[in-house]
Amino acid sequence: MNITVLYHKKNASSLQKTFGTLMKSKKYSIEFIDRDEYNKPKKTTANSLYYLDITGLQQADIQKYIKYFNKESMFYGIIDYKNTFSDIAWFFHNNACDYITKETCNNPISESRIRAIVTFKSITLSETPQKKYIIARDSWKSIKPEQEYTFCFLLIEILDVHELKKHIASEHLDSKIFSFRHFVENTLNQLDGKLWMWMDATGLFIFPFDGKSLPAVDSAIRLTVNRSIISLEHTLFNQIIHYRIAMHIGNTVYQPHGKTGTIISDCINSLFHLGQKYTADEGLFITEDVYNVLNSRTKGMFIQTHLFEGRQIYRCKNII
Amino acid sequence: MKIPFSILSITEKALTKSMDVHTMERIAKSIIPHYDLHKIMGFSESMPIPNKDAASQIVHDFSESKYFFKLVCALMEAQEYGIMGRRYPIAHLHEIVTEIINLGFIFDKNNHIFIENANTRKTQHWGVLEENEEYIITLLRMDIAANTQLVRKYTPPLIAHTYQNIQTIVTSAVEQRNGRIWNWEGDGCIAAFILGNKNMTAVFAAIEILHELFLFNELVSKLPEAVNARIAIDTGYCAYKHSSEELKKTELVKKIMEIESHYTPINAITISNTIYASLHPDIAKLFILTRKSATPYYTHTVKWEDI
Numbered sequence: 001m002n003i004t005v006l007y008h009k010k011n012a013s014s015l016q017k018t019f020g021t022l023m024k025s026k027k028y029s030i031e032f033i034d035r036d037e038y039n040k041p042k043k044t045t046a047n048s049l050y051y052l053d054i055t056g057l058q059q060a061d062i063q064k065y066i067k068y069f070n071k072e073s074m075f076y077g078i079i080d081y082k083n084t085f086s087d088i089a090w091f092f093h094n095n096a097c098d099y100i101t102k103e104t105c106n107n108p109i110s111e112s113r114i115r116a117i118v119t120f121k122s123i124t125l126s127e128t129p130q131k132k133y134i135i136a137r138d139s140w141k142s143i144k145p146e147q148e149y150t151f152c153f154l155l156i157e158i159l160d161v162h163e164l165k166k167h168i169a170s171e172h173l174d175s176k177i178f179s180f181r182h183f184v185e186n187t188l189n190q191l192d193g194k195l196w197m198w199m200d201a202t203g204l205f206i207f208p209f210d211g212k213s214l215p216a217v218d219s220a221i222r223l224t225v226n227r228s229i230i231s232l233e234h235t236l237f238n239q240i241i242h243y244r245i246a247m248h249i250g251n252t253v254y255q256p257h258g259k260t261g262t263i264i265s266d267c268i269n270s271l272f273h274l275g276q277k278y279t280a281d282e283g284l285f286i287t288e289d290v291y292n293v294l295n296s297r298t299k300g301m302f303i304q305t306h307l308f309e310g311r312q313i314y315r316c317k318n319i320i
Numbered sequence: 321m322k323i324p325f326s327i328l329s330i331t332e333k334a335l336t337k338s339m340d341v342h343t344m345e346r347i348a349k350s351i352i353p354h355y356d357l358h359k360i361m362g363f364s365e366s367m368p369i370p371n372k373d374a375a376s377q378i379v380h381d382f383s384e385s386k387y388f389f390k391l392v393c394a395l396m397e398a399q400e401y402g403i404m405g406r407r408y409p410i411a412h413l414h415e416i417v418t419e420i421i422n423l424g425f426i427f428d429k430n431n432h433i434f435i436e437n438a439n440t441r442k443t444q445h446w447g448v449l450e451e452n453e454e455y456i457i458t459l460l461r462m463d464i465a466a467n468t469q470l471v472r473k474y475t476p477p478l479i480a481h482t483y484q485n486i487q488t489i490v491t492s493a494v495e496q497r498n499g500r501i502w503n504w505e506g507d508g509c510i511a512a513f514i515l516g517n518k519n520m521t522a523v524f525a526a527i528e529i530l531h532e533l534f535l536f537n538e539l540v541s542k543l544p545e546a547v548n549a550r551i552a553i554d555t556g557y558c559a560y561k562h563s564s565e566e567l568k569k570t571e572l573v574k575k576i577m578e579i580e581s582h583y584t585p586i587n588a589i590t591i592s593n594t595i596y597a598s599l600h601p602d603i604a605k606l607f608i609l610t611r612k613s614a615t616p617y618y619t620h621t622v623k624w625e626d627i
Contacts, residue, residue, distance in 0.1 A: 228606075233524055
C-alpha cells in the first residue's frame with residue numbers, strides 16, 4: 001500500500017518518527033512530500049492513502065484539498081498537529097479515513113491502525129507497493145537505446161575540488177581524477193555497472209535493475225569505508241580524498257555513453273540534487289527506493305536521516 | 321629451477337662481450353665469496369683464461385647453483401651503477417631480462433631481485449627466498465580475539481564456516497598486495513611482505529582486514545555475536561624458513577606475537593616505531609602512541625562511528 005504524507009516543513013522530522021514503524025514494513029511504501037511543493041496531486045489509485053498535515057492551513061485551503069480528494073476519489077486522513085480544528089466530525093462527514101492529533105503523533109502509527117482504515121473504507125489492497133519497474137530481463141544484453149528501463153543509479157563525486165585546484169595544477173589534477181575514475185569504473189564494471197556520464201569530478205554509473213537485488217550497494221559501502229586505502233593505493237592523489245556517493249532507483253530512457261545530452265529525466269535530476277545539494281558531508285546516501293530493496297542486514301548498515309525532495313534518505317554508517 | 325639453455329647462452333655472450341675475465345670473476349665473487357675460477361677450471365693463477373671459456377664456466381656454475389638470478393641482477397647493477405667507479409654496458413642485457421620475465425618472473429626494483437609474477441604462480445617464497453637466508457621482511461600477525469570462548473560456545477560447523485570466511489578475507493587482503501600467508505593456525509595467521517613499500521602495504525592490508533571483518537559481522541556472519549581481531553605489524557631481518565615451527569623460533573616472529581598479544585587491543589592494529597616512521601602522513605595520523613619506552617608502539621583502533 002502506498003501512503004503519501006503531505007507534510008508541513010516544521011513537522012517533517014516528527015512525522016518521520018510517527019510513520020517510522022510503517023516505513024520499516026515491507027507492506028507499505030511511505031512517501032513524504034512537502035505540502036507547499038505539492039500543487040498538483042497525482043491521481044490516486046485504489047491502493048493509496050494520503051495524509052494531509054493541516055498545520056498553518058486556512059479553513060478555505062483545507063476545504064480546497066478536501067474537495068480535490070473527494071473529486072478524485074482519493075482516500076485521505078488528516079494530521080492536526082496543533083489540535084486546531086474543533087469540528088473533527090466534519091472531516092469524516094467529508095469522507096476522511098483517519099484523524100491524527102498531536103497526542104497520536106507522539107507514538108508511531110501501527111499497522112493495525114492502517115488495517116482498521118482499510119476495513120473501514122473497504123480499500124482494495126495489493127501486498128506489494130506499486131512500483132512501475134521496467135525490468136530488462138537479460139540485463140545489458142536486452143537494453144536498447146531510446147527505450148525506457150529501470151536502473152539503479154550511482155552518483156559519485158569528489159568533494160573539495162575547488163580546494164584541490166588551488167594546490168594542484170589542472171593537468172595534474174585531471175590525471176589524478178582520472179586515476180580515481182579508472183578505479184571506480186573497474187570496480188563497478190564487475191557488478192554490471194556502466195559509466196554513463198563523467199563531468200569534472202562527478203561520475204554517474206547505471207546498473208540494470210532486476211527488481212530484487214542491488215549488488216552495487218555492497219560495492220558502494222566498500223568504496224565508502226575503505227576511502228583512505230583507496231585514495232592512497234589506487235589513485236594518484238597521494239592524499240586521502242573525500243567523496244560522496246548517492247544512489248537511487250528510477251526509470252529513464254537509455255542512451256549510450258556519450259549520447260546522454262538529450263536525456264530529460266526527473267530521477268536523474270533528483271539524484272544530482274541528492275548528490276550535490278543534500279549535504280556537504282562525505283559518505284554514502286541512498287533514497288528509500290534503494291533502501292526498500294535491501295535485505296534486513298544491509299538495511300541495518302543505514303541510518304535514517306531527513307527528507308529530501310519528498311524522499312526519505314538514509315546514510316551508511318561509517319567505520320572510523 | 322632449471323634455467324633454459326637460451327638464457328644461459330645469451331648470458332654467456334653478454335659476459336664475453338662486455339668485460340674481461342678479471343671483472344667476471346669479481347662479479348662472481350661478490351655473490352659467492354669463495355668462488356675461484358682458476359681452481360675450478362684447473363688453470364694456475366698465472367695462466368690467463370680465455371674470455372669465452374671463463375664466461376661459459378661462470379654461467380654453467382651459477383645455473384647449477386641457486387644464484388643465477390643474482391648473477392643477472394649483478395650485471396644490471398654493473399651497467400647501472402658500475403663496479404669500482406666504472407660502468408659496464410652489458411650486451412644483450414635487455415634480451416636476458418625479457419627471457420626471465422617470459423619465464424614468469426618480475427624484477428622488483430626496491431629489492432633488486434627477480435620474484436615470481438603473482439599472475440603466473442604464487443609460492444610462499446616468491447620463487448626467490450632461500451631457506452635460512454636473512455631478508456628484511458615485514459610481518460603481519462592477525463589473531464581472532466576470544467577464540468576459545470567462541471569455539472566452546474558454538475558448534476564446530478558454524479565455527480569452521482565463520483573462520484573459513486575470515487581466512488578468505490585475510491588471504492585476499494594479503495595476496496592482492498603481493499604478500500604471502502606464511503602460517504595459518506585456526507584462529508590466526510602470519511603474513512609476510514617483502515616487495516615495494518612493504519610497511520605501508522602491510523598496514524593497508526591490516527586496515528582492509530579489519531574493515532572487511534566489520535562488514536562480515538554486519539552482513540554475512542551467522543554467529544550471533546561479532547568476531548573481533550587483533551593485528552600487529554613489525555619489520556626487520558628474518559631468516560626464511562619453510563617450516564612453520566622453525567619460523568616461530570625466529571626473533572621477528574617472537575616479537576610480533578608479543579606485540580599482538582600484549583600491546584594490541586581488540587579490533588586494533590599495533591605497529592612498531594620503524595613501521596610508523598615509514599607511513600604516509602595521512603595514515604600515520606590514524607595511529608596514536610600507546611607505549612612510551614625505548615621501543616614505542618603505535619595503535620589504530622577501528623570502530624563504527626557513534627550514532
